[in-house]
Amino acid sequence: MTLTPEPPVVFLHGLASRGTQDWPESEWTAVLGDRSRRVLDLPAHGDAPGLGAVSTSAVLDALAEAIGPHEIDLVGYSLGARLAWDLARHPGVAVRRLVLGGLSAGEPFALVDLPAARSAIGGGPAPVDPLTGMIVHMASLPGNRPGDLLDLIEGLATEPFAPEAGAPAMPVLLLGGVDDPMAAGIDELAARLPDVRVRRVPGDHLAALHTPEFRDAVRGFLAD
Incomplete structure (x- = not known):
């Protein structure tokens, strides 16, 4: 067999x-x-x-x-x-x-404040929204590419889970x-x-x- x-x-x-x-x-x-x-x-x-x-x-x-x-x-x-x-x-x-x-x-990504997130990774103030702040923290960890990750999140949010x-x-x-x-x-x-x-x-x-x-x-x- x-x-x-x-x-x-x-x-x-x-x-x-x-x-x-x-x-x-x-x-x-x-x-x-x-x-x-x-x-x-x-x-x-x-x-x-x-x-x-x-x-x-x-x-x-x-x-x-x-x-x-x-x-x-x-x-x-x-x-x-x-x-x-x-x-x-x-x-x-x-x-x-x-x-x-x-x-x-x-679908959490639709709730992310992307303008605030992009501003934060560019050196601006930390987002007020806790979810957006968490996403910025995660995206900014060593080895990550924050801009590319925020682009991905933006795209996924247009077609939610x-x-x-x-x-x-x-x-x-x-x-x-x-x-x-x-x-x-x-x-x-x-x-x-x-x-x-x-x-x-x-x-x-x-x-x-x-x-x-x-x-x-x-x-x-x-x-x-």
């Missing part, structure tokens, strides 16, 4: 991060064993070029081209999960199983930190999915991703 090889696992990271930061080899090599793994940098992050203020659909097209048509398991966190929800339904991508961690049920418009049909694992307010709505998202498991792990939005419980949940789900 010939065993069918398991598909590669593709990882998408969160906003203002990069693939090697969210999905380090030291944490994930033991989880996947000898399975093939690809860690992508989102546009405007890490080594990936910025696309400007393009729509979500254009970002998804770029990711689909980078991934290719062969079957994969797809794992996304935060912004990576927001994109993975729609990427899993993209005609150019074949997703067997989908893991979405730290996913917000709403709309889970009510359609849901992935393949098996989905939704993961959220017990202390992560951004993932508080995953039960609402789960109600839209035909084949879903929901699991909460220790930690807030930053810490949950790096817990053994998160990795164990992914391992078990992808192995089923």
Whole structure:
């Protein structure tokens, strides 16, 4: 009997991060064993070029081209999960199983005060709005390209995350930190999915991703 090889696992990271930061080899090599793994940098992050203020659909097209048509398991966190929800339904991508961690049920980018954010990264006053201030802080962390990141946010906001418009049909694992307010709505998202498991792990939005419980949940789900 010939065993069918398991598909590669593709990882998408969160906003203002990069693939090697969210999905380090030291944490994930033991989880996947000898399975093939690809860690992508989102546009405007890490080594990936910025696309400007393009729509979500254009970002998804770029990711689909980078991934290719062969079957994969797809794992996304935060912004990576927001994109993975729609990427899993993209005609150019074949997703067997989908893991979405730290996913917000709403669209925060439409609430960002982009003029204030651009002024702040150019040396102007800190934004009054807390969300915009948080985005400026994240975009300005060492190694990031603040202007490119704000362009990405501007483009994504023009085509907001709309889970009510359609849901992935393949098996989905939704993961959220017990202390992560951004993932508080995953039960609402789960109600839209035909084949879903929901699991909460220790930690807030930053810490949950790096817990053994998160990795164990992914391992078990992808192995089923």
